Amino acid sequence: MFSIKEYTREILASIILIAILVVLRMVIAKLVRRFAASSQLFEHRTNLIIKYINILMNVLVVTTLIVIWGVETKDIFITISSIATVIGVAMFAQWSILSNVTSGMILFFSFPFRIGDTIKIHDKDFPIEAEIEDINTFHVSLRTKEGERIIFPNNLLLQKGISIVPTHYEDKEFFD
Structure with missing residues (x-):
């Protein structure tokens, strides 16, 4: 049966990681908003950049949580490579969408x-x-x-x- 004592380290590490994520999201949002204010950028563009950064951080946190909870690294790499292959094939036809989003981020920061x-x-x-x-x-x-x-x-x-x-x-x- 499931026992909390068996998974104390994983639970504690997960809580700390989520707390770090929350703090990082707030700090990065403030930094991006400060940059946007100094560059006189519009609010909706600033919110899009913050959204993209948050998605990237969430993916990294989920990957870290998977490692914390003991999924073998070999299995993670197989899963990630399979997902990347499927996404790569699907997005090959949609390369212009990725190109436009990336260009939008470059235009935001270089402006x-x-x-x-x-x-x-x-x-x-x-x-x-x-x-x-x-x-x-x-x-x-x-x-x-x-x-x-x-x-x-x-x-x-x-x-x-x-x-x-x-x-x-x-x-x-x-x-x-």
Whole structure:
């Protein structure tokens, strides 16, 4: 029969690991929010990055809990490699989704342009000059001077040359 005394170490290690996870999630969320505030980033983008980091930490904690509770390392590697193979085959057809999510995270941390900036995308077949309306996980919403709305994938923003068009102010002479 199950006895708590037999599993005291595992229970204690699990409680400590979960406590560390909770503290790390709070600390990392504060750090990301501080970075976002200093970079003047929008709240929904900050929340997406925090969500991605939390998912990664949860996967690591679940893996650690599996080790703590005595699953053999050989079995873990077989399971992980099987899951990775299935996901790899399934995602091979969806590589652009992963590419866009990764590009979205890169754009978040490097952030070469902001919402409201007018950019020029240097594409020989389809050059675009438009204002950035929104930056999402998978794409950027652009609006041209003619009012056309363009949805542009994040991964292409990292592959194409982009110029940030400076805002032009009319040179007027001011009189008092």
